[in-house]
Amino acid sequence: MERLNFNRHLGLRVTRVHRDGVTVECPIRHEYLNLHGTLHGGVTATLVDVAAGFAAIAHGDGAPVATVKMKINYFLPLTGRKVIARAKVLRAGSTLYVCQVEVFNEHRKLAGSALVTYMKTPLKP
Numbered sequence: 751m752e753r754l755n756f757n758r759h760l761g762l763r764v765t766r767v768h769r770d771g772v773t774v775e776c777p778i779r780h781e782y783l784n785l786h787g788t789l790h791g792g793v794t795a796t797l798v799d800v801a802a803g804f805a806a807i808a809h810g811d812g813a814p815v816a817t818v819k820m821k822i823n824y825f826l827p828l829t830g831r832k833v834i835a836r837a838k839v840l841r842a843g844s845t846l847y848v849c850q851v852e853v854f855n856e857h858r859k860l861a862g863s864a865l866v867t868y869m870k871t872p873l874k875p
Contacts, residue, residue, distance in 0.1 A: 760793070762800055769803040771838040771849070778832055788827035794853060794862060795822055797835045802849035802866040805837035810847060815868035820848070826861040828853075833861070845870050 757763075768850040776797045790818055806815050833856040841848045843869045846869055853862035 757800060759811065762797065764804060766832075767808060768836075768838070770809065772801060774801040774804065774837070776833050776835075776836045778828065778830055781842070782834035785839060786827070788829055789808060789833060791822075791824060794824065794828065795835065797833060797865065798837075798851045798862075798864045799824055801835035802851050802864070803851050803868060805839050806842070806847035806868045809839045810842050810870070814873045816871045817866065818869045819867040820864060821866075822825040822862060823865040824862045826855065826859065827859065828855055828861055830856040832856050834858070837866075847858065 757835045762774055763775045764772050765775050774797060776793065778789050781853055792801050799820060803815055803817070835851050836854070837849050837851045839847060846867060849866045851864040851866060852860060855861050
């Protein structure tokens with residue numbers, strides 16, 4: 751994951767691989783804050799998308815995937831040093847993956863939840 755320039759630029763890193771998914775962390779940097787001084791929702795959405803995508807790839811057949819649909823509910827504004835996403839593969843079908851992602855602040859308080867659908871693509875990794 752860290753080999754991808756975009757993920758490296760944001761500081762995203764897989765911190766744990768689970769039986770059913772992955773945990774990904776992102777540092778909260780000053781440049782990622784909105785006008786209110788909290789993490790911009792777009793950064794959180796990116797973290798969710800990356801975490802679920804890597805969960806699908808890691809727990810599927812390794813085929814590349816593309817995001818089809820993503821729904822996020824934001825519960826708390828995020829501040830502090832890092833944000834954590836725990837992605838679980840709910841269903842791995844022949845063409846589609848459905849993943850659930852829970853987003854936590856650095857104190858492990860639930861800050862958001864998402865449901866993400868991916869489709870296998872014919873692209874070469």
